[in-house]
Amino acid sequence: MNQTVVSYLSQYEFYDHLLAFFGNNQGLLSFVIYMIFILIIVTMCATIGGLGTYAERKISADLQQRVGPNRVGPYGLLQFLADGVKMMTKEDIMPFTADKFLFYLAPLLALVGVFSTLAVLPFSSGFALADLNVGVFYLIAISSLVGVAVFLGGYASNSKWSMLGGMRGASQIISYEIPVTLSVLAITLLAGGMSFGTIVGQQKGLPFNWFIFHNPFAFLAFFVFFTGALAETNRAPFDLPEAESELVSGYHTEYTGMRFGFFALAEYIEVFVVCGVAAALFLGGSSLPFNISFDILPLQLLEFIIFMTKTLLLYYVVIWIRWTLPRLRVDQLMSICWKYLTPMAILNLVGCSIWIVVFNGKSIAELIFGGH
Amino acid sequence: MFMQLLFGLSALLTLSGAIAVLVTKNIMHACIFLLASLIGIAGLYATLGADFVAVTQIMVYVGGIVILMIFAVMLTGGKDFVSRAQNLLGLAPSMGNKWTYTVGLLVSLVFLLTNVKLISSIVKSHPAKTFGNEFPSTVNQLGHLLIKDHVLAFELSSVLLLGALVGAAMIARPRKQ
Amino acid sequence: MIPAKFDGLMPVVILMAVAVLLFLGGHFVSVLLAPKKPSHLKSTPYECGEQPVGSAWSMFNVRFYVVGLIFIIFDVESVLMFPVASIFKEMNEMGHGGYALIVFLSFISILIEGIAYCWKKGDLDWVKSYQVSLKQNNK
Numbered sequence: 001m002n003q004t005v006v007s008y009l010s011q012y013e014f015y016d017h018l019l020a021f022f023g024n025n026q027g028l029l030s031f032v033i034y035m036i037f038i039l040i041i042v043t044m045c046a047t048i049g050g051l052g053t054y055a056e057r058k059i060s061a062d063l064q065q066r067v068g069p070n071r072v073g074p075y076g077l078l079q080f081l082a083d084g085v086k087m088m089t090k091e092d093i094m095p096f097t098a099d100k101f102l103f104y105l106a107p108l109l110a111l112v113g114v115f116s117t118l119a120v121l122p123f124s125s126g127f128a129l130a131d132l133n134v135g136v137f138y139l140i141a142i143s144s145l146v147g148v149a150v151f152l153g154g155y156a157s158n159s160k161w162s163m164l165g166g167m168r169g170a171s172q173i174i175s176y177e178i179p180v181t182l183s184v185l186a187i188t189l190l191a192g193g194m195s196f197g198t199i200v201g202q203q204k205g206l207p208f209n210w211f212i213f214h215n216p217f218a219f220l221a222f223f224v225f226f227t228g229a230l231a232e233t234n235r236a237p238f239d240l241p242e243a244e245s246e247l248v249s250g251y252h253t254e255y256t257g258m259r260f261g262f263f264a265l266a267e268y269i270e271v272f273v274v275c276g277v278a279a280a281l282f283l284g285g286s287s288l289p290f291n292i293s294f295d296i297l298p299l300q301l302l303e304f305i306i307f308m309t310k311t312l313l314l315y316y317v318v319i320w321i322r323w324t325l326p327r328l329r330v331d332q333l334m335s336i337c338w339k340y341l342t343p344m345a346i347l348n349l350v351g352c353s354i355w356i357v358v359f360n361g362k363s364i365a366e367l368i369f370g371g372h
Numbered sequence: 373m374f375m376q377l378l379f380g381l382s383a384l385l386t387l388s389g390a391i392a393v394l395v396t397k398n399i400m401h402a403c404i405f406l407l408a409s410l411i412g413i414a415g416l417y418a419t420l421g422a423d424f425v426a427v428t429q430i431m432v433y434v435g436g437i438v439i440l441m442i443f444a445v446m447l448t449g450g451k452d453f454v455s456r457a458q459n460l461l462g463l464a465p466s467m468g469n470k471w472t473y474t475v476g477l478l479v480s481l482v483f484l485l486t487n488v489k490l491i492s493s494i495v496k497s498h499p500a501k502t503f504g505n506e507f508p509s510t511v512n513q514l515g516h517l518l519i520k521d522h523v524l525a526f527e528l529s530s531v532l533l534l535g536a537l538v539g540a541a542m543i544a545r546p547r548k549q
Numbered sequence: 550m551i552p553a554k555f556d557g558l559m560p561v562v563i564l565m566a567v568a569v570l571l572f573l574g575g576h577f578v579s580v581l582l583a584p585k586k587p588s589h590l591k592s593t594p595y596e597c598g599e600q601p602v603g604s605a606w607s608m609f610n611v612r613f614y615v616v617g618l619i620f621i622i623f624d625v626e627s628v629l630m631f632p633v634a635s636i637f638k639e640m641n642e643m644g645h646g647g648y649a650l651i652v653f654l655s656f657i658s659i660l661i662e663g664i665a666y667c668w669k670k671g672d673l674d675w676v677k678s679y680q681v682s683l684k685q686n687n688k
Contacts, residue, residue, distance in 0.1 A: 027373050030559060031374075034560050034563055038560060088575075088582050089579075089584075090579075090583055091584050091585065091586065092580075093587075095593065095594040096592045097594055097601075098594075099400065101401060105404065108568070108569065108572045112569065114568075115571075116561055116568070119560045119564050129560040129564075130558070130559070130561060133424075133510075134427045137427050138430075141431035141435060144436075148434070151442060155442075155606070157594065157605075158594055158606060159594035160594075161595065163605040163606070163607075167446065167609055170442070170613075171616045174617065174620045177435070178624070178627070181623075181627045182627060188631065188635050190638070191638075192635060192637070192639055194631065194635050248595065248597075254595065257579055258575045258576060261575070330675060331675035334675040338673040342664065346660065350654065350657055353654065354650065356637065357641055357646040357647060357649075361638055374558075374559055378562060428628050432624055432625060436617075436620060436625075439620075440614070440617040440621055443609075443614045443617045446608070447608065447613075515634075518632055519640065519649060519652055526633070526656065527655060527656060530626065530629075530659040530660065533622050533659075533660075534663045537618075537619065538663070541615065541667055541672045544614060544672070545672065
């Protein structure tokens with residue numbers, strides 16, 4: 001329980017040697033280990049975010065029978081590096097009417113909000129950075145910083161398009177937080193805890209042990225969660241805040257160069273995080289089939305690969321949805337949230353609580369096949 | 373070491389944010405400094421080992437109240453975002469004369485002394501905890517307390533929130549002609 | 550196993566610091582590499598090529614505020630439900646499932662009442678019914 005990288009590594013012998021090397025300073029050693037893992041994870045997520053932009057274009061090209069980026073590197077794979085270099089060498093322009101302080105602050109808030117969520121993402125049973133007791137709850141709370149950032153980006157630019165995008169973005173993000181939170185509550189009920197360790201630990205075994213197949217209500221909750229999470233990350237069909245055909249580019253119309261890059265990076269990493277959370281909450285996360293639990297390093301890597309596979313598959317679905325569905329209208333957006341998703345989420349919550357009491361917390365599979 | 377650092381950072385964020393809210397003349401900046409202050413308070417809760425309360429602080433205040441304040445500011449809109457007060461007295465709410473200020477000062481003095489008296493007795497009976505550096509789960513304890521000892525308060529808080537919802541919806545609805 | 554002493558919050562704080570450092574580093578690189586040729590016309594806010602008219606900071610519709618208000622109420626309710634939800638299973642295993650269910654469901658039923666009220670009164674509509682009726686009256 002409450003496994004972190006440090007407590008996981010401390011099972012091994014080399015940890016003691018390391019500890020001796022650092023003069024038995026536990027705090028310093030944890031700091032160094034965390035730092036190394038955080039740098040690895042941040043680099044990985046930035047790469048995934050960059051490759052996300054590439055995948056987005058390539059998949060959209062496939063869906064529209066085009067070729068897509070194919071010049072930079074093999075199959076255009078290095079396109080995202082070229083984009084990054086281009087962003088860095090772009091001139092930094094700020095509207096003279098802008099609120100300078102907030103204009104600088106907005107991308108920073110978006111980055112901080114998204115990066116902090118990486119701390120609880122359960123990459124594998126041993127390699128999660130921190131398995132907080134309030135895991136999922138923390139993740140929902142800290143990602144609401146992005147809403148503030150989106151608004152501030154729109155407000156600080158003092159451009160009409162940005163302002164409209166920012167207002168829409170903030171109201172959309174807070175509205176869709178309700179169905180997402182209620183769906184997470186349903187999973188909290190089923191797992192009996194908020195920490196990702198508890199939630200993933202309960203879904204070990206074959207796919208029918210996953211929470212999505214636990215009961216019909218949880219099955220519904222997955223779709224409510226996924227739709228709400230799509231809207232929270234401002235992805236199409238919910239990309240009202242940056243609707244390019246009506247609001248030019250929405251809240252980041254006035255942003256150029258690196259600052260625009262930070263907004264884009266934050267958005268793509270957030271999509272990755274959301275997919276990871278969906279995989280961990282409903283699709284078993286990093287759990288291995290057949291309840292194998294030899295605590296050795298290769299198995300940790302296997303778990304990591306399983307988690308990434310599920311997450312990236314969901315990432316593909318997100319891109320797929322974006323290039324399939326047309327954008328909603330603002331009034332449709334609000335009515336979908338408050339009149340469809342929220343009542344459904346409440347129904348799921350009620351259903352899950354009744355299911356637990358009536359069937360004593362057993363899943364459908366356990367009821368059919370009997371026992372554990 | 374880490375906990376002391378976290379405490380120092382959070383306290384700095386809380387205090388500097390709170391002071392900046394008072395000093396700044398731009399109302400939107402004040403909202404953002406308030407956000408910083410509230411995040412700092414969440415950090416303070418975290419150093420005390422109250423993980424659930426810390427996250428609740430972020431969830432409700434950072435994600436909710438600050439956005440609501442921003443929306444309220446945008447309701448007024450217009451160009452009067454910057455207060456034109458020149459000195460400190462101009463910043464104070466201009467609703468009093470010498471008498472009201474004197475009475476206000478006396479009342480706040482009495483209030484302060486009462487609070488000091490109350491807090492000192494609490495500090496004496498419960499000596500300040502040293503930083504335990506431990507994170508026992510407060511969630512389960514809270515849950516048990518809510519569902520057993522304080523179940524009435526739990527249910528009544530729901531009724532209170534319902535009242536707040538109805539009231540908020542009523543106020544925001546313009547009167548029909 | 551080491552004690553849970555240094556677990557928990559440290560990665561969160563480090564990640565925030567890394568985000569800030571990345572931000573500053575990106576700015577630094579961009580200052581080094583990017584050209585700097587400011588002009589007044591370049592830094593006017595984009596309004597499709599026209600001269601911008603007035604400020605964008607104008608009064609916004611009250612509906613955003615209503616959404617914010619309703620959101621906060623639901624937010625606080627879900628915050629209160631989280632601790633109860635995380636011990637619900639434990640209560641059920643201890644044999645107090647029925648009691649916990651009644652407490653939990655009565656809490657939710659009041660929440661449902663709230664959303665039903667707002668729905669009935671039209672506060673959840675983006676285009677309010679009275680706005681529509683006012684427009685028709687003006688015609």
